[in-house]
Amino acid sequence: MKILVLGETSRDIGESLSAISSIEGDRVVALFSTSHDEASRASALGYKVYHLNTRNTEAAYKLLVKVYEAESPGLIVSVSTKNPRDVLSRLAGLLDLPLATNVRKISVGDGKIVYERAVLSERSISLEEADPPAILLVMPRLFKPIAGEGQGSIEELEPSEEPAARILEVKRKELGGARIEEADVVVGVGRGFRRREDLRLAFELAELLGGAVGGSRPIAADLKWLPEDAWIGISGKRISPKLYIAVGISGAPQHMAGVSGSKIIVAINKDKSAPIFRYADYGIVADLYEILPILIRKLKERKGLG
Numbered sequence: 001m002k003i004l005v006l007g008e009t010s011r012d013i014g015e016s017l018s019a020i021s022s023i024e025g026d027r028v029v030a031l032f033s034t035s036h037d038e039a040s041r042a043s044a045l046g047y048k049v050y051h052l053n054t055r056n057t058e059a060a061y062k063l064l065v066k067v068y069e070a071e072s073p074g075l076i077v078s079v080s081t082k083n084p085r086d087v088l089s090r091l092a093g094l095l096d097l098p099l100a101t102n103v104r105k106i107s108v109g110d111g112k113i114v115y116e117r118a119v120l121s122e123r124s125i126s127l128e129e130a131d132p133p134a135i136l137l138v139m140p141r142l143f144k145p146i147a148g149e150g151q152g153s154i155e156e157l158e159p160s161e162e163p164a165a166r167i168l169e170v171k172r173k174e175l176g177g178a179r180i181e182e183a184d185v186v187v188g189v190g191r192g193f194r195r196r197e198d199l200r201l202a203f204e205l206a207e208l209l210g211g212a213v214g215g216s217r218p219i220a221a222d223l224k225w226l227p228e229d230a231w232i233g234i235s236g237k238r239i240s241p242k243l244y245i246a247v248g249i250s251g252a253p254q255h256m257a258g259v260s261g262s263k264i265i266v267a268i269n270k271d272k273s274a275p276i277f278r279y280a281d282y283g284i285v286a287d288l289y290e291i292l293p294i295l296i297r298k299l300k301e302r303k304g305l306g
Contacts, residue, residue, distance in 0.1 A: 192248015
């Protein structure tokens with residue numbers, strides 16, 4: 001079965017390729033980006049790359065139709081992020097193809113594409129199947145990107161016409177530059193913090209551990225105590241650190257869906273009945289204002305910082 005992988009970055013393409021590593025068949029890649037350097041990095045994965053040289057999702061969709069007609073893939077895979085979802089939903093509508101999101105596992109058997117997907121805010125797993133061709137969007141940061149295996153070819157594709165919808169202006173959101181999805185240690189902060197200035201305790205703890213600070217929806221999206229790129233959850237960022245320390249976080253399913261890839265979860269909450277303890281490997285039932293200063297002091301002593 002031929003598989004077409006779509007993405008905006010070489011990392012996203014590497015994650016999608018990792019998700020289908022057990023499936024036999026040829027692979028081709030479609031990268032929609034105006035970065036030729038990104039196209040070169042994608043080709044280093046060892047496959048043919050169609051470089052859709054645009055950032056406009058409508059233009060990318062029209063170019064992807066040409067790739068689909070040329071390659072006739074039985075399966076199209078992408079990481080489930082905003083722009084790939086836009087492009088592939090258009091393709092699914094045009095060609096009447098089945099499309100599934102939140103996919104966690106993919107296999108092929110008896111001529112069927114079989115996959116698992118997370119449903120009900122990722123509290124349940126649904127086992128489903130589809131006849132090829134089909135489109136599957138895998139959960140981001142669930143799979144480790146594959147390493148480069150060689151040097152593939154690059155075919156440049158340029159939009160041949162102006163899209164009906166044109167981007168007149170781009171205004172970037174105010175972000176804090178947080179790269180919590182890449183950190184090995186993340187300290188998560190929730191409504192247990194009473195004041196914005198008290199977050200300094202979390203930042204000090206994270207600094208001592210060589211980590212980063214993220215927050216639940218109320219902290220990042222509602223109160224704006226953290227920038228939006230530090231929001232952890234099903235509508236924010238998904239993280240998979242080696243250690244996640246949840247401080248003053250109740251453990252709502254929407255938040256826990258964003259940290260499900262964490263290797264170890266430590267929960268600090270004064271409410272012994274908080275749902276977070278059902279997910280935690282280690283739990284501390286205590287007031288964060290009492291326990292964080294103790295942890296910070298002990299870490300400083302261990303590091304010889306006085």
